[in-house]
Amino acid sequence: MTTLLDVENLSLRFGGVRAVQSLTFFVKEREILGLIGPNGAGKSTVFNLIDGIYPPDEGRIAFAGKDITGEKPYRIVRHGIARTHQIVQPLSGMSVLENCMVGACFGFRNQSLSHARETVREVLAVVGLADRVNDSASQLTIAGKKRLELARALCAEPKLLLLDEVLAGLNPAEVERMIEVIRGIRQRGVAILMIEHLMQAIMSLSDRIVVLNTGQKLAEGTPQDVANNKAVIEAYLGDPGMVENGVRPHPGAAP
Amino acid sequence: MTPLRFLRQPFFWVIVAMTAVFIAWPLATGDVRLRESLVLAAVYIILASNLNLMLGYAGYVNFGSIVFFGLGGYVGVYLISEQHWHPVAAALAAGISVSALALLFGLGILRLRGFYFALSTIGVNEGVRAFVSNFAPWGGASGLYISLDSYQSLGGPRQALWTIYILLVGVMALSLLLSFGIKRSKFGLGLRAIGQNEDAAGVLGVPTPLYKALAYSISAFLPAVAGSFYFFKSAFIQPVDAFDLGFSVEVIVTVMLGGTGTVAGPAIGAFLYEELRGWLLTSPAFSNFQLVIAGALLLAIVIFAPGGVMGWIFRHIPKMRRILE
């Protein structure tokens, strides 16, 4: 499988703080790459860099062979990358339908209003919001808003989907549901780069995992490799002595 | 939306009916005072509808929107009286030149958000006013007059007043149709997304700088044309009238009164406000208090009914959502 997203040597500083340092990783077509790390590790910043919200101080981002470093956010979508936000950003005064229409009209395919409507109906059915089509976005529950955020991103028909803690705040049943949806998305040929804190979910979903700590890449590999990686355990639990004494985190445990 | 689909929208026929009434009523009665009152109403509706593109859709407060009207007036009056252009050609030239200028200005000030943008629009208006007040070819602070023979091309002064009235009503209808058309278009969807959450809209792919600049420029065109006709009709233009910031704010009041983000709202608000104002001016008790009452009205709307008349209608008569936009 070819490489879809290529991040090379990415660095960003906020004042005196190095948010991201010399980060290099890649995402292949159709794969699910998990991005994990303790709070403040710089995961959301990586998304903002890919998305063009901040231009990097150093480094290069390439997508499907094209250099997209520092391009404006509204152009990034046209290349085929869509994202959800950690704190949901619904267009509150508009309906669910209209929210998704924006995603479809201005996304990868830049569709007309009438074509967009078809795309939206399909996506809403997949995500499970078909019955809320005309409700105002502000009326949805948190789970609903998360699904709307996901639906909106999908309507853009991306090749790569950036999911920022899309499972946070959901109850176990909703989490199960969302995991199914994510698997379904991958089935349709979309690659996924996801940030998650829910260890069980991300370990079972991801093909590979990249671990970030204080802006730098700490480890990379299959979920098994990463779970057994000493440095990763230390970063999460903070005490190397715990490893020595035989305490190992179960891959399903949350940090 | 294709022209054919337009014809099937109930609201399209509401606009047509309204235009017909505006034209037929004074023409049938020959009542000059009625005509003058409706001229003012039409002007308010034109300014309010076009302001709504920035204010109601994109969420950008343009405090100095009157600058388009005033500049259009100056370009028109200058071309007609000094260069002897035909009034309609002059009005078109006014519209094109002012919206081109707006595009230029817009590219600069639309980088600003919220208050900064609002302040800059005041700056633009005041700056243009100060400039024109010193600009000799345009009469400086004393303004420009139009000589009577400029009205010959429209059949003499008396006839011309009626013709201009009809032209202004035409511009009003165009403003409403434009507002309606944009609202149902992809462009309008993008603008409304910007109005809800500009950053999220950008991430979703809405080309925000381009759309904002387009909206700003488009919102200048018809007001400039209207300004050209209006001041031609008044036979006189001077900076203090053409760039009256208070008028600009009254237009904002009408949009708020009627309901931002709707097409009918600005029209309803403009009409109501203009009638109220006319009544206040002629009523001996209140003429001094015009500003006070307008201010109190605005305060009441902002505190108690920020959705305006349309907000109230939509909440209490949901069926109207299908007919009115």
Next chain:
Amino acid sequence: MFEIIASIIDGILVGSVYGMAAMGLTLIWGVMNVINLTHGALIVAGMFAVFLLVQAFGVSAYVVAPATLAIGFFAGVAIYWIAVQRMIGRPPLMSLLSTFSVNMILIGLGTSLWGTVLFNVEVSLPGLTLGNYTFPGTHLMAAALTLLIAVLLYFFLQFTRQGKAIRAVSGNREAAELVGIPTRRVLAMAFGLGAALACGAGALIATMFPFTVLAGGAYQLKSFVVTVLGGLGNPAGALLGGVALGLVEGLTTPFIPVSWTSVIEFVIFIFVLIAYPRGLFNFTFRRS
């Protein structure tokens, strides 16, 4: 040459008073994210207050000046409770419109009472003559009083309990509430303070120049320019911005007809808004 320097210095003296007015505007912005569009009306209120008090009591304008500060404060608190309090947290357009409507009401009342007649406050104060140029005593006094008030404001904000409460609320309103600060009362006080500064500036301007009810608009615009120069939310910057504006005025008046000065001011205004939205004199570490 000397005339030019003298003109600049005179401009700086007058400009400092613009700075004081702008301090009121920028304080309110910095504390509660509201642009106070009653600012112009409050300046005019200060002008009329000093005029009426001088007429009523026959004393010097400078004796009644503190009273104008008090009047401004109470007017500001009233305006806050009527028009601003409910707008906190709502979209910015709402507070813009609510304060603007109060402005319309006040100016409308003003024109009803006093029309558009020119008023003047008689002040006889010896000036300072250097060479060919006489610095009007009123200008010197106004600048001195402005400096005094600026220093008092600084001490108030830094060292008094209420001042610290204001700074706490402007930094982080939720956190301030959590530690038990009565935020709404603090906001009202801050608004009153901003209004007092506007009124006081108006009073000082009245001692220097003749005025009408409609003069507020022009001075409000000047305050906007100064506030933007200094950076919204930055009182020290506002004072410096006022001085800078005065400097520009002093520099241009000998050469250019007075009516062009406003054009230049607006060009500067828009330029600074676009190129330096944080202001030219932003020394505070305030994240906007």
